[in-house]
Amino acid sequence: xxxxxxxQLYLQFFKDKKHILIPSASLVPVDDxxxxxTSSGMQPLVPYLLGEKHPLGxxxxxxxxxxxxxxxxxxxxxxxxxxxxxxxxxxxxxxxxEKQLTWFxxxxxxILKLPKEKLAxxxxxxxxxxxxxxxxxxxxxxxxxxxxxxxxxxxxxENWWSRAGAPDKMPPGEIGGPDSEVFFEFTQVKHNPKxxxxxxxxxxxxxxxxxxxxxxxxxKKEKDGGFSRLPCKNVDFGGGLERILAAxxxxxxxxxxxxxxxxxxxxxxRVGKKYLGNEKEMRVIAxxxxxxxxxxxxxxxxxxxxQGYILRRLLRRVxxxxxxxxxxxxxxxxxxxxxxSICGQVIKIYQSQYFKAKxxxxxxxxxxxxxxxxxxxxxxxxxxxxxxxxxGKELNELFAFNLFQTHGFPFEITQELFAKRGKKIDKKEFxxxxxxxxxxxxxxxxxxxxxxxADHSEKTTALHTATHLLHAALRKVLGDQVKQVGSNITxxxxxxxxxxxxxLSEGExxxxxxxxxxxxxxxxxxxxxxxxxxxxxxxxxxAFSGQQYPKRVKVYRVGDFSLELCxxxxxxxxxxxxxxxxxxxxxxxxxxxxxxxxxx
Numbered sequence: 001x002x003x004x005x006x007x008q009l010y011l012q013f014f015k016d017k018k019h020i021l022i023p024s025a026s027l028v029p030v031d032d033x034x035x036x037x038t039s040s041g042m043q044p045l046v047p048y049l050l051g052e053k054h055p056l057g058x059x060x061x062x063x064x065x066x067x068x069x070x071x072x073x074x075x076x077x078x079x080x081x082x083x084x085x086x087x088x089x090x091x092x093x094x095x096x097x098e099k100q101l102t103w104f105x106x107x108x109x110x111i112l113k114l115p116k117e118k119l120a121x122x123x124x125x126x127x128x129x130x131x132x133x134x135x136x137x138x139x140x141x142x143x144x145x146x147x148x149x150x151x152x153x154x155x156x157x158e159n160w161w162s163r164a165g166a167p168d169k170m171p172p173g174e175i176g177g178p179d180s181e182v183f184f185e186f187t188q189v190k191h192n193p194k195x196x197x198x199x200x201x202x203x204x205x206x207x208x209x210x211x212x213x214x215x216x217x218x219x220k221k222e223k224d225g226g227f228s229r230l231p232c233k234n235v236d237f238g239g240g241l242e243r244i245l246a247a248x249x250x251x252x253x254x255x256x257x258x259x260x261x262x263x264x265x266x267x268x269x270r271v272g273k274k275y276l277g278n279e280k281e282m283r284v285i286a287x288x289x290x291x292x293x294x295x296x297x298x299x300x301x302x303x304x305x306x307q308g309y310i311l312r313r314l315l316r317r318v319x320x321x322x323x324x325x326x327x328x329x330x331x332x333x334x335x336x337x338x339x340x341s342i343c344g345q346v347i348k349i350y351q352s353q354y355f356k357a358k359x360x361x362x363x364x365x366x367x368x369x370x371x372x373x374x375x376x377x378x379x380x381x382x383x384x385x386x387x388x389x390x391x392g393k394e395l396n397e398l399f400a401f402n403l404f405q406t407h408g409f410p411f412e413i414t415q416e417l418f419a420k421r422g423k424k425i426d427k428k429e430f431x432x433x434x435x436x437x438x439x440x441x442x443x444x445x446x447x448x449x450x451x452x453x454a455d456h457s458e459k460t461t462a463l464h465t466a467t468h469l470l471h472a473a474l475r476k477v478l479g480d481q482v483k484q485v486g487s488n489i490t491x492x493x494x495x496x497x498x499x500x501x502x503x504l505s506e507g508e509x510x511x512x513x514x515x516x517x518x519x520x521x522x523x524x525x526x527x528x529x530x531x532x533x534x535x536x537x538x539x540x541x542x543a544f545s546g547q548q549y550p551k552r553v554k555v556y557r558v559g560d561f562s563l564e565l566c567x568x569x570x571x572x573x574x575x576x577x578x579x580x581x582x583x584x585x586x587x588x589x590x591x592x593x594x595x596x597x598x599x600x
Contacts (some may be wrong), residue, residue: 003062003259006112006245007063007085007406013107014061014089022062022547024354027298028307030487030568032546036307037067041088042215043235045162047567048092049217049234055530055552058094063241063526065354067291069310072317075287076280078206078253082314083241085289091235096522100214100235101139101180108211114249116144116187117278117319119199120208120600124178125152127227130219133159136180151201161215161236165406170221175230179215180238182249185206189371198488211247212239255283261351263290266345270338271325281321288314289339293346296365297358299485301589302372306488308468320409336370343369383407387417395421399431403432425570456569459491462577462599465526465570466516469580470496470597471542473515484544493583493598502594516580519561523575527557533565541565545590 012023025044026038038044041064048054064086074080091100108114119142121538126132140150146160149292154157155178156166170176183201185208192201192206201208217234219227228325246254255264255275263286276280295311302312343365347355355361383403390399395418395564403409415425467487474482478500486497504512527592531539536555543549549565556566558574571577578599588594 001245001248003085003241003245003257005351006248007087007241007353009111010087010107010239010241010244011061011063011228013111013351014103015057017059017088019059020056020550022060022550023057023063023313024062026544027065027067027294028300028486030547036069036310037065038064039068041066041238042062042090043088045090045236048088049236051232054092055554056550057072058092059090060092061089065294069293070285072313075284077283077448078255079209079243079246081242081254081290083285083287084242085397085558087241087244088237089237093232093234096218096233096235097135097180097214097216098139099236100216101136102143102213103213104182104237105140105238112244114184114247117149118181118187119145120149120151120179121145121186122151122159122183122201122504124258125154126178127155130155130167130178131208133178133180133216136178140180147600153202161217167219167221169229171527172221174221175217175219176221176575177218177233179213181214182212184211184243186250187426188251197481206252208551209243209247209252212237213242217434226286253279257287260286260290260589262349267338269324270341271322274324278325283317285342288318289342290346292318292369292495293343293365294354296368297355299589299592300464301368302375302398304325312372313341313583315369316376319373319376336373339369339589340366353478357520383409387414392423394420394551395423399434400425403476418459426527450566457491459575459599460489461569462570463489463491463494464494465574465575466580466597467496467560468556468562468564468566468570468597469496469516469574470494470595471498471564473512473519473541474498474500477511479506483542487590487596493503493596496595496597497588497592498595499591503587504593509582509585511584513580519558520574520577521579523573524559524561526570528570529555529557531555532558536565539563 008592010058016543017023023036029035029038029043035043035454041062042049045060054060065083067088069082070082071082075082096519108119109116121286123136124133137150141147143562156168159179159181160176161179162169162170162174164174167176186206189205189207195205197205199205199207201210205296215236217236218230220230222228228354242254242257244260245259246252247258250256251257254260264282267282267285292311292314295307299308300311302308302315304312318339319335322338344362347362347365363547383406386461387403400411400414400418403414411425411430466487471482481499484496485499488495530552533549533551533553536553537543539555540563541555544565553565554567555563556570557563580597581600582595582597584596586594
């Protein structure tokens with residue numbers, strides 16, 4: 001079975017259960033300042049899980065492209081990836097535990113023919129006035145899952161979901177609920193005793209692989225610290241396409257599925273080594289270049305900030321791993337060609353699903369990567385110069401980590417360099433410094449997503465509304481070729497990226513500011529209407545460039561000035577926005593401009 005086959009089987013299964021197919025959202029969240037990348041299928045649906053009505057109804061299904069920056073350091077084992085597809089289905093106040101668990105079990109055992117004796121499930125043990133999830137347990141038992149295959153975990157560690165984390169971390173008004181995970185056991189994998197005497201689903205030895213998680217949103221945190229039941233209960237399911245495919249093929253290594261194997265084979269050929277014995281390095285290269293290809297497809301370029309910084313980090317890490325594999329000395333000439341062919345395989349794998357009519361994508365990917373590798377080769381040179389200038393006393397574990405973090409020098413290469421000068425590195429001390437850095441990175445990553453899409457303050461809501469006026473003003477002053485290609489909003493300012501091919505003059509900036517403030521002064525009441533996507537486009541509604549939309553959409557109107565597809569938060573009247581001011585305008589890449597603006 002191929003990844004394309006599995007994706008289609010899942011989507012069709014839930015479409016037969018009267019779910020409406022919604023498109024994958026952009027890898028870069030639209031108008032969400034709290035996270036850099038879409039990291040789960042539920043992320044674009046948070047407003048609807050919190051009670052907002054979805055224009056397509058109560059039952060939804062899709063396959064969402066995702067990226068998780070906090071997993072970068074985990075790549076190299078048999079199951080972790082930064083980029084993945086999450087199969088998802090949702091019930092917004094419709095069905096609940098019995099149908100959800102029964103349907104997913106049916107999909108696994110009847111559609112995919114997975115043997116139920118190789119499945120294991122987990123449920124919440126309860127706590128903090130929340131009872132143990134006996135209902136899910138009874139459902140699993142009724143489906144034929146034996147008692148010794150049902151595992152219960154503490155609610156503060158596993159089997160609970162809310163945007164804030166564990167129940168005791170939730171603020172008043174937050175909603176959450178228990179979840180029930182399904183694991184596939186690869187009996188051919190022997191348990192590694194270093195992870196404990198007995199293997200279990202959450203063991204890290206690789207014998208068990210999580211393939212799906214059903215979250216049951218049914219509780220609300222009250223001011224007194226207790227929990228009340230929600231009148232409208234939701235289901236949020238997510239399952240990794242790559243992992244479910246590995247289970248179907250009974251291979252514990254997801255990199256041996258057709259979603260990765262052609263890439264691995266290309267790496268083998270280009271570096272002249274086999275996968276066996278070089279798994280970690282090749283997995284990193286395959287995963288990171290796949291993620292990079294999707295990022296570049298969405299217009300992201302390497303940078304020192306936000307999404308661009310993550311892309312830069314991926315590409316430089318790949319360059320180091322590739323150099324380790326083929327011992328190439330000329331990164332500029334050798335690795336750009338290697339990466340070009342590898343990314344070509346990625347494009348082939350996803351051509352029919354995500355890269356239709358993407359002429360020139362391979363060339364663009366190659367151009368972006370080659371430019372970055374040129375810069376990185378210079379960085380390596382600078383790192384070597386720092387090493388040569390350092391005194392014997394400076395050659396310690398912190399210096400080694402700085403070479404790794406700043407210039408991409410892996411521990412093993414630095415170890416060899418130190419040995420030439422009679423110095424040794426304490427690997428444990430190096431790892432302690434490294435782990436401390438990892439913890440800081442994870443904390444930062446989690447903080448970025450803590451608020452989710454529902455973290456809409458009055459200031460960010462006002463600035464989001466202002467982007468509608470700015471977009472319309474740009475088109476009126478500069479022409480209809482202007483299209484939004486990116487946005488980032490904080491409580492202090494908005495950032496708006498758009499297609500335009502030259503620098504804005506002072507006169508154009510003043511006209512745009514004046515138009516926006518003119519419409520603010522008219523105190524328009526914002527209108528919103530649900531309609532078919534085709535109808536909205538016929539009426540002239542402006543869409544986000546590159547964004548896929550469902551068949552039914554929300555259209556926001558500001559007088560006769562702006563008509564735009566959108567699902568974000570908005571003020572009721574434009575008069576509440578205050579004065580609009582453009583603070584900065586500049587380039588954000590070839591054919592793209594960027595405006596920073598604020599409300600005062």
